[in-house]
Amino acid sequence: MPPAALQPEDESLRGTTYLIDGQRRLSFGSNDYLGLSQHPGLMAAAQDAIARYGVGATASPLVCGHSPEHEQLEVALAAHVGLPRALYFYAGYAANVGLVPALVGRGDAVFSDALNHACLIDGIRLSRAELHVVPHADLGALDAALAACTARRKLVVTDAVFSMDGNVADVPALLALCERHDAWLLIDDAHGYGVLGPHGEGTLAHFGIAGVNGVAPAWQGRLGRLVYMATLGKAAGVSGAFVAGDPAMVEWVMQKARTYMFATAAPAMIAAALRAAIDVIRHEPQRRNHLGALRTRLREGLAAASLPWHLLPSDTAIQPLIIGSNVDALAVMAQLDEQGVWVPAIRPPTVPEGTARLRISLSAAHTLAHVDELVAALARCPR
Numbered sequence: 001m002p003p004a005a006l007q008p009e010d011e012s013l014r015g016t017t018y019l020i021d022g023q024r025r026l027s028f029g030s031n032d033y034l035g036l037s038q039h040p041g042l043m044a045a046a047q048d049a050i051a052r053y054g055v056g057a058t059a060s061p062l063v064c065g066h067s068p069e070h071e072q073l074e075v076a077l078a079a080h081v082g083l084p085r086a087l088y089f090y091a092g093y094a095a096n097v098g099l100v101p102a103l104v105g106r107g108d109a110v111f112s113d114a115l116n117h118a119c120l121i122d123g124i125r126l127s128r129a130e131l132h133v134v135p136h137a138d139l140g141a142l143d144a145a146l147a148a149c150t151a152r153r154k155l156v157v158t159d160a161v162f163s164m165d166g167n168v169a170d171v172p173a174l175l176a177l178c179e180r181h182d183a184w185l186l187i188d189d190a191h192g193y194g195v196l197g198p199h200g201e202g203t204l205a206h207f208g209i210a211g212v213n214g215v216a217p218a219w220q221g222r223l224g225r226l227v228y229m230a231t232l233g234k235a236a237g238v239s240g241a242f243v244a245g246d247p248a249m250v251e252w253v254m255q256k257a258r259t260y261m262f263a264t265a266a267p268a269m270i271a272a273a274l275r276a277a278i279d280v281i282r283h284e285p286q287r288r289n290h291l292g293a294l295r296t297r298l299r300e301g302l303a304a305a306s307l308p309w310h311l312l313p314s315d316t317a318i319q320p321l322i323i324g325s326n327v328d329a330l331a332v333m334a335q336l337d338e339q340g341v342w343v344p345a346i347r348p349p350t351v352p353e354g355t356a357r358l359r360i361s362l363s364a365a366h367t368l369a370h371v372d373e374l375v376a377a378l379a380r381c382p383r
Protein backbone atom coordinates (compact mmCIF):
# COMPACT_ATOMS: atom_id res chain seq x y z
CA MET A 1 0.00 0.00 0.00
CA PRO A 2 1.39 3.43 -0.85
CA PRO A 3 2.20 5.69 2.08
CA ALA A 4 -0.54 8.26 2.65
CA ALA A 5 -0.05 11.96 1.97
CA LEU A 6 3.58 12.20 0.95
CA GLN A 7 4.81 15.73 1.42
CA PRO A 8 8.13 17.05 0.13
CA GLU A 9 10.28 17.66 3.20
CA ASP A 10 12.04 20.69 1.83
CA GLU A 11 12.15 22.07 -1.68
CA SER A 12 15.92 22.40 -1.53
CA LEU A 13 16.04 18.60 -1.20
CA ARG A 14 14.57 18.29 -4.68
CA GLY A 15 12.00 15.62 -3.98
CA THR A 16 14.25 12.82 -2.75
CA THR A 17 13.01 12.99 0.84
CA TYR A 18 9.49 13.14 2.21
CA LEU A 19 7.76 13.58 5.51
CA ILE A 20 5.29 10.84 6.39
CA ASP A 21 3.38 11.65 9.58
CA GLY A 22 6.18 14.06 10.39
CA GLN A 23 8.99 11.53 9.95
CA ARG A 24 11.68 11.79 7.28
CA ARG A 25 11.94 9.17 4.56
CA LEU A 26 14.70 9.05 1.97
CA SER A 27 12.90 7.83 -1.15
CA PHE A 28 14.10 5.49 -3.89
CA GLY A 29 10.62 5.04 -5.28
CA SER A 30 10.08 7.83 -7.81
CA ASN A 31 10.61 7.74 -11.56
CA ASP A 32 11.93 11.30 -11.52
CA TYR A 33 15.19 9.97 -12.97
CA LEU A 34 16.76 13.33 -13.79
CA GLY A 35 15.31 15.22 -10.82
CA LEU A 36 13.32 17.56 -13.09
CA SER A 37 9.98 17.45 -11.26
CA GLN A 38 10.94 20.46 -9.14
CA HIS A 39 13.29 22.19 -11.60
CA PRO A 40 12.89 25.99 -11.33
CA GLY A 41 13.11 26.45 -15.12
CA LEU A 42 10.25 24.05 -15.73
CA MET A 43 8.18 25.64 -12.99
CA ALA A 44 8.76 29.12 -14.41
CA ALA A 45 7.77 27.95 -17.92
CA ALA A 46 4.53 26.50 -16.54
CA GLN A 47 3.76 29.71 -14.63
CA ASP A 48 4.40 31.82 -17.69
CA ALA A 49 2.02 29.63 -19.71
CA ILE A 50 -0.64 29.90 -16.99
CA ALA A 51 -0.45 33.68 -17.33
CA ARG A 52 -1.08 33.38 -21.07
CA TYR A 53 -3.46 30.40 -21.29
CA GLY A 54 -5.00 29.86 -17.85
CA VAL A 55 -5.02 26.43 -16.27
CA GLY A 56 -7.33 24.39 -18.49
CA ALA A 57 -7.23 23.28 -22.12
CA THR A 58 -11.07 23.30 -22.30
CA ALA A 59 -11.54 20.56 -24.93
CA SER A 60 -10.10 17.65 -26.87
CA PRO A 61 -7.06 18.53 -29.00
CA LEU A 62 -9.16 17.86 -32.10
CA VAL A 63 -11.75 20.47 -31.06
CA CYS A 64 -9.96 23.46 -29.52
CA GLY A 65 -7.61 22.05 -26.86
CA HIS A 66 -4.47 22.12 -29.00
CA SER A 67 -2.62 25.40 -28.33
CA PRO A 68 0.56 26.80 -29.93
CA GLU A 69 2.34 25.47 -26.81
CA HIS A 70 1.23 21.93 -27.67
CA GLU A 71 2.21 22.42 -31.30
CA GLN A 72 5.70 23.64 -30.41
CA LEU A 73 6.10 20.79 -27.95
CA GLU A 74 5.37 18.22 -30.64
CA VAL A 75 7.89 19.86 -32.99
CA ALA A 76 10.53 19.84 -30.22
CA LEU A 77 9.83 16.20 -29.33
CA ALA A 78 10.16 15.05 -32.94
CA ALA A 79 13.42 16.99 -33.35
CA HIS A 80 14.81 15.56 -30.12
CA VAL A 81 14.23 11.90 -30.97
CA GLY A 82 15.10 12.45 -34.65
CA LEU A 83 11.82 11.17 -36.09
CA PRO A 84 9.66 13.10 -38.57
CA ARG A 85 6.57 13.76 -36.47
CA ALA A 86 5.32 13.48 -32.88
CA LEU A 87 1.91 13.53 -31.21
CA TYR A 88 1.45 14.42 -27.52
CA PHE A 89 -0.96 12.47 -25.27
CA TYR A 90 -2.04 13.57 -21.79
CA ALA A 91 -0.81 10.28 -20.24
CA GLY A 92 1.31 7.29 -21.17
CA TYR A 93 -1.45 4.92 -20.14
CA ALA A 94 -3.85 6.68 -22.47
CA ALA A 95 -1.31 6.71 -25.29
CA ASN A 96 -0.82 2.94 -25.25
CA VAL A 97 -4.47 2.12 -24.73
CA GLY A 98 -5.36 4.32 -27.71
CA LEU A 99 -2.38 3.51 -29.87
CA VAL A 100 -2.57 -0.27 -30.16
CA PRO A 101 -6.25 -0.35 -31.24
CA ALA A 102 -5.49 2.45 -33.71
CA LEU A 103 -2.80 0.29 -35.33
CA VAL A 104 -4.38 -3.18 -35.30
CA GLY A 105 -7.80 -4.80 -34.99
CA ARG A 106 -9.68 -8.04 -35.43
CA GLY A 107 -7.85 -10.38 -37.81
CA ASP A 108 -4.45 -8.85 -37.03
CA ALA A 109 -1.82 -10.32 -34.70
CA VAL A 110 0.17 -8.77 -31.86
CA PHE A 111 3.40 -10.24 -30.50
CA SER A 112 3.97 -9.02 -26.96
CA ASP A 113 6.99 -9.56 -24.71
CA ALA A 114 6.01 -11.42 -21.52
CA LEU A 115 7.28 -8.58 -19.32
CA ASN A 116 5.51 -5.73 -21.11
CA HIS A 117 3.86 -2.95 -19.12
CA ALA A 118 0.21 -3.33 -18.08
CA CYS A 119 -1.07 -0.53 -20.31
CA LEU A 120 0.37 -2.16 -23.44
CA ILE A 121 -1.46 -5.34 -22.45
CA ASP A 122 -4.69 -3.40 -21.95
CA GLY A 123 -4.25 -1.71 -25.33
CA ILE A 124 -3.78 -5.10 -26.98
CA ARG A 125 -6.93 -6.45 -25.31
CA LEU A 126 -8.95 -3.48 -26.50
CA SER A 127 -7.69 -3.89 -30.06
CA ARG A 128 -9.27 -7.37 -30.36
CA ALA A 129 -6.21 -8.51 -32.35
CA GLU A 130 -4.96 -12.04 -31.77
CA LEU A 131 -2.37 -12.04 -28.97
CA HIS A 132 0.88 -14.00 -28.97
CA VAL A 133 2.85 -13.62 -25.73
CA VAL A 134 6.55 -14.12 -26.48
CA PRO A 135 8.97 -15.26 -23.73
CA HIS A 136 10.96 -12.29 -22.42
CA ALA A 137 13.63 -11.03 -24.86
CA ASP A 138 13.54 -14.31 -26.80
CA LEU A 139 14.30 -13.26 -30.40
CA GLY A 140 14.31 -16.87 -31.63
CA ALA A 141 10.81 -17.48 -30.29
CA LEU A 142 9.63 -14.18 -31.79
CA ASP A 143 11.13 -15.07 -35.17
CA ALA A 144 9.36 -18.46 -35.15
CA ALA A 145 6.03 -16.95 -34.07
CA LEU A 146 6.18 -14.27 -36.78
CA ALA A 147 7.10 -16.86 -39.43
CA ALA A 148 4.16 -19.09 -38.45
CA CYS A 149 1.63 -16.26 -38.47
CA THR A 150 -0.63 -15.63 -41.47
CA ALA A 151 -2.45 -12.60 -40.09
CA ARG A 152 -2.99 -9.66 -42.42
CA ARG A 153 -1.11 -7.23 -40.21
CA LYS A 154 1.49 -8.01 -37.52
CA LEU A 155 2.57 -5.76 -34.69
CA VAL A 156 5.46 -6.49 -32.32
CA VAL A 157 5.12 -4.67 -29.02
CA THR A 158 7.84 -4.23 -26.41
CA ASP A 159 9.05 -2.07 -23.57
CA ALA A 160 12.37 -0.53 -24.69
CA VAL A 161 13.61 -0.49 -21.08
CA PHE A 162 11.73 -3.01 -18.95
CA SER A 163 10.08 -1.19 -16.08
CA MET A 164 10.71 -3.74 -13.32
CA ASP A 165 14.08 -5.10 -14.53
CA GLY A 166 15.85 -2.11 -16.05
CA ASN A 167 17.27 -4.08 -18.99
CA VAL A 168 17.15 -2.73 -22.56
CA ALA A 169 15.40 -4.54 -25.44
CA ASP A 170 17.58 -5.35 -28.46
CA VAL A 171 15.91 -2.77 -30.68
CA PRO A 172 18.22 -3.14 -33.73
CA ALA A 173 17.57 -6.89 -33.81
CA LEU A 174 13.83 -6.32 -33.36
CA LEU A 175 13.77 -3.79 -36.22
CA ALA A 176 15.61 -6.26 -38.47
CA LEU A 177 13.20 -9.07 -37.55
CA CYS A 178 10.20 -6.87 -38.23
CA GLU A 179 11.68 -5.82 -41.57
CA ARG A 180 12.10 -9.49 -42.52
CA HIS A 181 8.54 -10.44 -41.53
CA ASP A 182 6.81 -7.28 -42.74
CA ALA A 183 5.69 -6.47 -39.19
CA TRP A 184 5.26 -3.17 -37.34
CA LEU A 185 7.30 -2.50 -34.22
CA LEU A 186 5.95 -0.49 -31.28
CA ILE A 187 8.50 0.36 -28.61
CA ASP A 188 7.54 1.93 -25.30
CA ASP A 189 10.50 3.98 -24.08
CA ALA A 190 8.98 5.17 -20.79
CA HIS A 191 12.20 4.41 -18.90
CA GLY A 192 14.75 5.18 -21.62
CA TYR A 193 13.68 8.64 -22.79
CA GLY A 194 15.80 11.27 -21.02
CA VAL A 195 18.09 8.64 -19.48
CA LEU A 196 19.69 6.87 -22.45
CA GLY A 197 21.43 8.37 -25.49
CA PRO A 198 24.12 11.08 -25.59
CA HIS A 199 21.49 13.84 -25.51
CA GLY A 200 18.85 11.90 -23.55
CA GLU A 201 17.01 11.03 -26.76
CA GLY A 202 16.31 7.55 -25.41
CA THR A 203 16.78 3.99 -26.56
CA LEU A 204 16.95 4.73 -30.31
CA ALA A 205 19.97 6.98 -29.76
CA HIS A 206 21.45 4.46 -27.30
CA PHE A 207 21.67 2.09 -30.28
CA GLY A 208 22.72 4.79 -32.77
CA ILE A 209 19.47 4.51 -34.72
CA ALA A 210 18.14 8.08 -34.45
CA GLY A 211 18.60 11.13 -32.26
CA VAL A 212 19.20 14.88 -32.34
CA ASN A 213 21.07 14.50 -35.63
CA GLY A 214 18.17 12.68 -37.28
CA VAL A 215 18.09 9.10 -38.51
CA ALA A 216 21.54 7.50 -38.79
CA PRO A 217 22.61 6.68 -42.39
CA ALA A 218 22.46 2.91 -41.79
CA TRP A 219 18.80 3.20 -40.75
CA GLN A 220 17.54 5.66 -43.34
CA GLY A 221 14.45 4.41 -45.14
CA ARG A 222 14.14 1.52 -42.67
CA LEU A 223 12.04 3.09 -39.90
CA GLY A 224 8.71 3.27 -41.77
CA ARG A 225 7.21 0.53 -39.59
CA LEU A 226 8.55 1.88 -36.30
CA VAL A 227 6.11 3.34 -33.80
CA TYR A 228 8.08 5.07 -31.06
CA MET A 229 6.32 5.92 -27.82
CA ALA A 230 7.72 7.47 -24.64
CA THR A 231 6.26 8.92 -21.47
CA LEU A 232 6.98 12.37 -20.06
CA GLY A 233 6.09 11.91 -16.39
CA LYS A 234 9.30 10.04 -15.61
CA ALA A 235 12.71 11.43 -16.65
CA ALA A 236 11.05 14.49 -18.21
CA GLY A 237 9.59 15.27 -14.80
CA VAL A 238 6.12 16.48 -15.86
CA SER A 239 3.36 14.28 -17.33
CA GLY A 240 2.00 12.85 -20.55
CA ALA A 241 3.55 10.90 -23.40
CA PHE A 242 4.19 11.06 -27.10
CA VAL A 243 4.07 8.87 -30.16
CA ALA A 244 6.59 9.50 -32.94
CA GLY A 245 7.47 8.14 -36.34
CA ASP A 246 6.34 8.25 -39.94
CA PRO A 247 4.07 11.30 -40.56
CA ALA A 248 1.26 9.25 -42.12
CA MET A 249 1.28 6.82 -39.19
CA VAL A 250 1.17 9.69 -36.68
CA GLU A 251 -1.67 11.38 -38.59
CA TRP A 252 -3.54 8.05 -38.61
CA VAL A 253 -3.11 7.68 -34.82
CA MET A 254 -4.35 11.25 -34.32
CA GLN A 255 -7.51 10.47 -36.28
CA LYS A 256 -8.07 6.99 -34.81
CA ALA A 257 -6.88 6.82 -31.19
CA ARG A 258 -9.99 7.18 -29.03
CA THR A 259 -7.97 8.25 -25.99
CA TYR A 260 -6.68 11.18 -28.06
CA MET A 261 -9.98 12.19 -29.63
CA PHE A 262 -12.34 11.79 -26.70
CA ALA A 263 -10.32 13.24 -23.84
CA THR A 264 -9.58 16.81 -22.79
CA ALA A 265 -6.11 17.94 -23.80
CA ALA A 266 -3.48 18.49 -21.12
CA PRO A 267 -3.26 22.16 -20.05
CA ALA A 268 -0.86 24.36 -22.03
CA MET A 269 1.24 24.85 -18.88
CA ILE A 270 2.17 21.15 -19.06
CA ALA A 271 3.30 21.53 -22.66
CA ALA A 272 5.34 24.62 -21.74
CA ALA A 273 7.02 22.86 -18.80
CA LEU A 274 7.81 19.92 -21.08
CA ARG A 275 9.45 22.12 -23.67
CA ALA A 276 11.71 23.47 -20.93
CA ALA A 277 12.37 19.87 -19.86
CA ILE A 278 13.52 18.90 -23.36
CA ASP A 279 16.05 21.75 -23.25
CA VAL A 280 17.43 20.56 -19.93
CA ILE A 281 17.52 16.93 -21.10
CA ARG A 282 19.37 17.88 -24.30
CA HIS A 283 21.83 20.33 -22.83
CA GLU A 284 22.61 19.09 -19.31
CA PRO A 285 24.42 15.74 -19.75
CA GLN A 286 25.81 16.18 -16.23
CA ARG A 287 22.47 14.92 -14.90
CA ARG A 288 22.89 11.62 -16.77
CA ASN A 289 26.55 11.46 -15.73
CA HIS A 290 25.60 11.91 -12.09
CA LEU A 291 22.99 9.16 -12.45
CA GLY A 292 25.78 6.91 -13.74
CA ALA A 293 27.96 7.77 -10.73
CA LEU A 294 25.08 6.94 -8.36
CA ARG A 295 24.58 3.60 -10.11
CA THR A 296 28.25 2.71 -9.75
CA ARG A 297 28.22 3.75 -6.07
CA LEU A 298 25.18 1.55 -5.41
CA ARG A 299 26.52 -1.49 -7.23
CA GLU A 300 29.96 -1.24 -5.60
CA GLY A 301 28.47 -0.53 -2.18
CA LEU A 302 26.14 -3.51 -2.32
CA ALA A 303 28.91 -5.81 -3.59
CA ALA A 304 31.14 -4.75 -0.66
CA ALA A 305 28.29 -5.34 1.83
CA SER A 306 27.99 -8.97 0.58
CA LEU A 307 24.24 -9.21 1.03
CA PRO A 308 22.34 -12.43 0.25
CA TRP A 309 20.32 -10.58 -2.41
CA HIS A 310 21.54 -9.70 -5.91
CA LEU A 311 21.00 -6.74 -8.21
CA LEU A 312 19.86 -7.47 -11.76
CA PRO A 313 22.29 -6.16 -14.39
CA SER A 314 21.00 -2.73 -15.46
CA ASP A 315 22.53 0.33 -17.09
CA THR A 316 19.47 2.44 -16.35
CA ALA A 317 18.08 4.24 -13.31
CA ILE A 318 16.11 1.12 -12.36
CA GLN A 319 18.18 -1.11 -10.06
CA PRO A 320 16.14 -4.12 -8.93
CA LEU A 321 17.36 -6.01 -5.88
CA ILE A 322 15.92 -9.52 -6.11
CA ILE A 323 14.77 -10.83 -2.72
CA GLY A 324 12.70 -13.89 -3.74
CA SER A 325 9.60 -14.51 -1.65
CA ASN A 326 6.88 -11.94 -1.05
CA VAL A 327 7.20 -12.27 2.71
CA ASP A 328 10.94 -11.58 2.65
CA ALA A 329 10.60 -8.65 0.24
CA LEU A 330 7.96 -7.05 2.47
CA ALA A 331 10.11 -7.67 5.56
CA VAL A 332 13.14 -5.94 4.01
CA MET A 333 10.95 -3.05 2.86
CA ALA A 334 9.59 -2.68 6.41
CA GLN A 335 13.08 -2.81 7.92
CA LEU A 336 14.27 -0.10 5.56
CA ASP A 337 11.20 1.96 6.38
CA GLU A 338 12.03 1.76 10.09
CA GLN A 339 15.43 3.21 9.21
CA GLY A 340 13.85 6.07 7.28
CA VAL A 341 14.43 4.69 3.77
CA TRP A 342 11.56 4.11 1.36
CA VAL A 343 12.00 1.52 -1.43
CA PRO A 344 8.90 -0.19 -2.86
CA ALA A 345 8.68 -4.00 -2.79
CA ILE A 346 7.32 -5.19 -6.13
CA ARG A 347 5.59 -8.57 -6.06
CA PRO A 348 3.73 -10.94 -8.40
CA PRO A 349 1.71 -10.50 -10.55
CA THR A 350 3.67 -7.33 -11.42
CA VAL A 351 6.82 -9.51 -11.60
CA PRO A 352 7.15 -13.32 -12.07
CA GLU A 353 6.57 -15.67 -9.08
CA GLY A 354 9.59 -16.04 -6.81
CA THR A 355 11.24 -12.82 -7.98
CA ALA A 356 9.77 -10.34 -5.52
CA ARG A 357 12.15 -7.44 -5.38
CA LEU A 358 12.98 -4.01 -4.10
CA ARG A 359 12.75 -1.71 -7.09
CA ILE A 360 15.48 0.79 -6.29
CA SER A 361 14.97 3.79 -8.50
CA LEU A 362 17.80 6.31 -8.70
CA SER A 363 17.42 9.99 -9.53
CA ALA A 364 19.96 12.63 -10.45
CA ALA A 365 18.50 14.51 -7.46
CA HIS A 366 20.05 11.91 -5.13
CA THR A 367 23.52 12.51 -3.72
CA LEU A 368 26.23 9.89 -3.27
CA ALA A 369 25.57 10.19 0.48
CA HIS A 370 21.92 9.21 -0.14
CA VAL A 371 23.08 6.03 -1.85
CA ASP A 372 25.48 5.30 1.01
CA GLU A 373 22.55 5.71 3.42
CA LEU A 374 20.53 3.13 1.46
CA VAL A 375 23.43 0.66 1.35
CA ALA A 376 24.07 1.05 5.10
CA ALA A 377 20.38 0.54 5.85
CA LEU A 378 20.29 -2.63 3.70
CA ALA A 379 23.40 -3.94 5.44
CA ARG A 380 21.64 -3.52 8.80
CA CYS A 381 18.58 -5.56 7.73
CA PRO A 382 18.47 -9.03 9.33
CA ARG A 383 19.12 -11.66 6.64
Ligand SMILES: *Cc1c(COP(=O)(O)O)cnc(C)c1O
Nearest residue numbers: 091092093117163190231233240
Ligand atom coordinates in the same frame (compact mmCIF):
# COMPACT_ATOMS: atom_id res chain seq x y z
C1 LIG B 1 4.70 4.47 -16.53
C2 LIG B 1 4.56 3.69 -17.78
C3 LIG B 1 3.51 3.94 -18.66
C4 LIG B 1 2.37 4.85 -18.31
O1 LIG B 1 2.71 6.17 -18.40
P1 LIG B 1 1.89 7.30 -17.57
O2 LIG B 1 2.29 8.57 -18.21
O3 LIG B 1 2.35 7.15 -16.16
O4 LIG B 1 0.44 6.99 -17.73
C5 LIG B 1 3.52 3.30 -19.87
N1 LIG B 1 4.48 2.40 -20.18
C6 LIG B 1 5.48 2.09 -19.33
C7 LIG B 1 6.51 1.09 -19.74
C8 LIG B 1 5.54 2.72 -18.10
O5 LIG B 1 6.51 2.41 -17.25
